[in-house]
Amino acid sequence: MKILTLTINDVSHSKAVPPTMTLLDFLRDEVGLTGTKNGCDSGECGCCTVMVGGKPMLSCLMLALDAEGHEVTTIEGIAKGNDLHPVQEAMVEKGAIQCGYCTPAMVINGVHLLDNNDSPTDDEVKECISATVCRCTGYNSIERAIHSAAEKMREKQHG
Amino acid sequence: MVDLTKGYPDKGYKIIGKPVPLMDSRAKVMGQALYTDDIRLHNPLTIKILRSPHASANILSVDVSEALALKGVKGVLTGADFKNTFGVLTISKDEPALARDVVRYEGEPVAAVAAETAEIAARALDLIKVDYALTDGVFDSRKALKPTEHPLHPELGRKNNLHKKVVQEFGDMAQGFEAADVVVEKRFRFASINHAFTEPHATQVEIDNKGNITVYSATQVPHYLHMAMAEVLEIPEHRIRIIKPHLGGGFGGKSDPFPHEMIAAKFALDLGRNVKLKFSREEVFFSHHGRHQTDLTMKLGFSKDKGITALGLDTLIDGGAYGSFGIVTTYYNGVLLQGPYKVPNFRFHVERLYTNKPMCGAMRGHGGVNPRFASEVLLDMACAETGLDPAETRLKMIHKENTLTTNEYRVTSVGLRNGLTEAIRRTNWHDKHDKLPFGKGIGVACGFFISGSALPIHWNKLPASTVRITIDHDGGVTVFSGATDIGQGSDTMLAQMAAEVLGQPLENVKVISADTRTTPVDLGSYSSRVTFMAGNASRNAAIRMRRLLVQAACELMEMIPPKYDRPEPPEDFFRQGGRKPDFEKGFLGANPDYTDGFIFEDGLIRSEKHNASVTFLEAVEKALEQEGILQVSGTYRAPKMGGKFKGSGAGLSPSYSFTAFIVEVTVDPETGFIKVDKATCAHDCGFPLNPLAVNGQIEGCIHMGLGQALMEEMIYDNGATQNPSFLEYKIPSAFEQPEVDIVPTYSDDSEGPFGAKEAGEGILAPIIPAIANAVYDAVGIRLTQLPMRPDRVVAALEREQKGGAKA
CATH class of the missing domain: 1.10.150.120 ([2Fe-2S]-binding domain)
Structure with missing residues (x-):
């Protein structure tokens, strides 16, 4: 287990994660942001796309630890309150x-x-x-x- | 801003016929909509399934002792734990939750583990020892017809692998072919294809302290799952509650009860723990249930004056290892050819075979897609041979309104002729067909589909759909329906019905659907039945509610309430009472009317005659005085109809949709690549309730049809799935999707809710032959095998030895 620190939708998170955990599983299972979907778990369908450091990334192909220090934006962070993008x-x-x-x-x-x-x-x-x-x-x-x-x-x- | 209502008649509705975003789209666009796998139950066990690595084998033994001994493993199930098999059709309950003694396809569930974590469950699978004795499998439907001592399903008592054979003949085939100016015949072959919905199958089960379970599952058919699960688990239905959360696409692929649903529920009951399960994409492909691989020979007789004189086909469909919807598919491969044109002499012979491959079942356009390809290509050939224009010829042949087909389907509304006429005009068809340079082509094809099956697949006398509507003390309307919103927008449609009849804004209407504890029975989302059947039920419920409110309003205004001819929409309202409809009499049943001299709008209930009004809320409060709750139900039953011969119920529907496509393509003769440049679609869905949703269905059908036409195919090697991923099973991307032009097309169906018919499936079939016919127009080859891969195009071009000269 390693401590992962990153910012998700403007909120800072610090959590111990196993080194094999994907960013997708981290978002869904550790942070509870289930808006990001898991359609294939192997980078084929693109449903797990999130923004990492301002770029769209397939979160199922990215290790959570590789997001260390980055700003991550998920679908939950796109609207400003009730105001849709x-x-x-x-x-x-x-x-x-x-x-x-x-x-x-x-x-x-x-x-x-x-x-x-x-x-x-x-x-x-x-x-x-x-x-x-x-x-x-x-x-x-x-x-x-x-x-x-x-x-x-x-x-x-x-x- | 494009006005999506343009081209349709203005019927004065406030909500019906308007482009309405689906009511759950805001939740979806914010990531708030919960799909099955998004639900977080308390401390669930994770289930993983051990699948057979062999397509055909006997199971000699299964040793789960080591797996059970692994710390964190809470339970292991094998085939011995389930007594009853199941299937969506009562007449073919041939599938076990876990294989027992024998495996029939690669990927078949053999054992399952429930453990504290996914990692432990995965490790435990490796510890299960299954001793298999390999057996000779059968992987080809022709071979499956041959005699064998070891059929896949010996319980049928047959000495081959035939599952279902249907032969029907109408008229006189010999005479029909004799009357033809031209007879064309070809063999067509179709790969099996997968639904490829984006959300993999998932199920979670919550158990309470009395041992009752709530099953959250990605299913199109909560009611059928409910029944099957009770039978497999041998507990009463009332101990099971099925809830369908948001669903990430179905297309028929989630319209069966599945083994994993039985496994999950069994673990929850046995272990007293909440459980969760989700498929990998590979497991989705193993589980399959997609469109049948098909080998079809069709012969068409055509007369320049009379149109089609005879149509005959012999078809083998490869069903894979189990029944699923296969018996229905077998019929649909024949009967759905009874439209959109008159076929006076008709014979079909379809056989579904069991093979050692993942099973096939229902998929968008169920059973009708492949034969439609064949008939529309043959019709194009017949037109070419007789020198007739294929678009104008089709236009002339489309069924007239109020027609009885040769196999006694009652065709009522038909709105396609105007649509096709306009499509011909818009595409400049006459300037293009047979006139474009080599490599460019234009093609046409038409289709026809059911709006729900008139007969239930589980025989019973209950309504096909029932909807309950309540109104709260503050005027909020809630529609309760078992209909399953799978992304097509059925919840929105149900709400539109109630909102229109009750004069309420759409946002005042909430829908609670697909929950077997709180919603009345609806048979589910398949065979394009929801708009017609659940829609009518919702409309009828709203009309009953309206009458209660008018009654209350009259009491408040001290007026005599209107005398309705029939105080309630009668149960037999839709019935014709006879086998052969008398179209002349004009009584085909009709939407129950709610013009009663009162207007519901702007929060008021107003009497037109007396120029008096009360508020909606005052009427609600008055109506609540008696019972304390304000609640009604509405139902839909299909009319009694159909011929008096065996199998006459197959494909029988209260109404049919009609579709035409004109497609323009570019074919590169060097590479064999087909690019569909533009698809012009005219789809008669009756009166479109929500043009935004209808257009979405049209564009989605184009995508899926394009995939089957050009690239999609399940590839098997001796039963082993070769391409169980989106990298290897290619579906069209945004770059392949053509420009789409939708021609406003409509009819006013006298029995459909507000005149509507289906819009979800029938659209798919004709785009595929329209592409093939356009390819012929472009480069002069007749492709008879799907998908129309580049290598097949090149090979066909070489065979034709065109060398640049157009036919």
Whole structure:
């Protein structure tokens, strides 16, 4: 067991963890943040995507200890209280959520993209969600949601 | 902002027909929705399952002593611990919770461990010693037909591995083919495919101090699970409560009771401890239950004037090791060809075989998808041979409203002709078909599907769906339904029904669903039954509630309450009373009406005639005075219908959906890659209750159909699964998904709730042949094997020796 110290959604955590524990298991089982999903446990489905140091990472392929000292953002940390992030808002509005199992990862993907690129092209949006499997929506509505969120964020920024 | 209601008639509804985000999407987008594996029970044991490494073997012995002795192991189960087998169909309960004496597929559960931690459970699995004697397996449906002394299921008393054989014939096939201008025939082969839902199977069981259990499970069918579990565990149903938490996709893959659910419940009962279990992705593929591998030969007779004159097919479907929904699949491989066009002479012969592979069962478009591919490709060939336009020909052949099919299905509403006409116009079909440069193509195909099965799979006289509605003293409406929201949005649909009838905003309506303790029985989410059946039940319950409130409002306003012709929606409201419907009389049953001279809106109940009103809340309070609670139920039963021949109930549905696709593709003749550029879809789901949800179903069906068409296949080597992961079992990504154009298409179904029919499954089938027909238009090859992999495209092109010249 080793002591792991990291910040998750602006809250600092310090916990003893076995060296083999993945970040995903740490988030779900040790911290109780079950919004991050485990669809395959082997880096294939992308449902476990979280932000580590501002970058989307597959938390099932990452050891918890490797997140030492980093800032981790999970789906629970995206909305500010009851105020949804524009990507979340657009996902709801555009019907980009059916079963919802990939939704947390798709939101993380979209937020990361728009943080770095306020007017993504179609291909950039497809690229940003292509590491995550969605079996319900056919992706069209997720793409629409991210484009719509980008538009709203641009409007807000440029008044 | 795109107006999703554009193109549909405005019927003056406030909530029905409006694009409504699914009511749980906010919880989902915030990561707050709890799926089965997210539930945290107190101090649960973790269960792991030992699976057979062999596809076919006898179990000589299972030694669990070392596993049991491991510190932290609380229990081990083997096949000897379960007496009763089970299955979703009462007529094929052939699956054990754990294999006993024999294993029939690689990955079959053989033993299970419950331990304090997952690590200990995993270690304990390694300590279980199973002595297997390998036996000759059968891995191919043709071989499974051959005589054998050792069939997979000797209990059937057969000397081969046939599970179910169905032959039905209508009309005169010889005459039908004689009347044809052209007869086309081909053999088609289809790989088995997997649902590939993102949430792996999971179950948790909580036990109370009286030994009653609450089973949280990722299931589409809480009611069937409830019944099966009571039988397997040999305890009464009232000791079991099944709750379906949020569910991460089903598509038919969670519509059976499963061994792991029995195992988890048994451990909880035996050990008196809470337990949890979750599949790895590999286990999901081992468990499978996907679409059957199919080998199908079809012959179509076609006349330029009369359309289809005869259709015959011989089909083998590879069922794998157990029954699942297979008997239904066997029928559906034939009967669902009775639409969308008239088939006057029709014969099908379908056999389902047991093989030593993971079992196949129900998957989106159940049984109808593969034969639809064959019939739509053959129809395209017939059009090519007779020089007819394949889109216009289909348009002419689509069933008319109020038709009886050759096998006596009652087809009522049909809205596809307008939709297909518009699709032809929008895609500039006539400028493109047979006119595009080599490598570019456009294709069309149509489909047809049930809106729920009219007959239950467990024979009983109960309604197909019952919904209970209560109103609290503060006016909050709660809908209780056993219907299972699997991500398709059925909870939202149920709430829309109640909100519309009671004139309440959607957010005033809560839905409690899929909990066998608190919700009335609904048979579950499969065969596209929920909107039609549970939707009608919710609507009917709301109408009864409305009448109570009108009564109370009249008392308050000192008015004489309206006399309803029938004070309640009568039980037999939907019944036709006869075998052959008299369409001329125009009585097909109808939605019970609730125009009673009162308007529910803006928190008021208003009498139109007397220009008087009370608040909704005042009426609620008045209505509560008598009983203290305000509660009603509403039901749905399918009408009595169907022919008087054996098997006439298969595919019988109170209504049918119709779909057309026009697909545009680019085929690279060098690499064989097919790129679907655009899919234009017209789907007649009756009146769309929620265009946002309907469009989501259309786009999702395109994704799944595209996968089966181009890339998805379960690969087995002597029964061993070769690709049990998302790296090896490829599903389409955002890059493969085409541009989608949805043509507003509708009908007004006289029996569907607010005119609605199914929108979840029927859409899937026709996209696949539409792609194949577009590939023919692009490069002149007829692909007859799915998936249409690049190597198959290249091989077919070489065979055709086109060398750049278009056919």
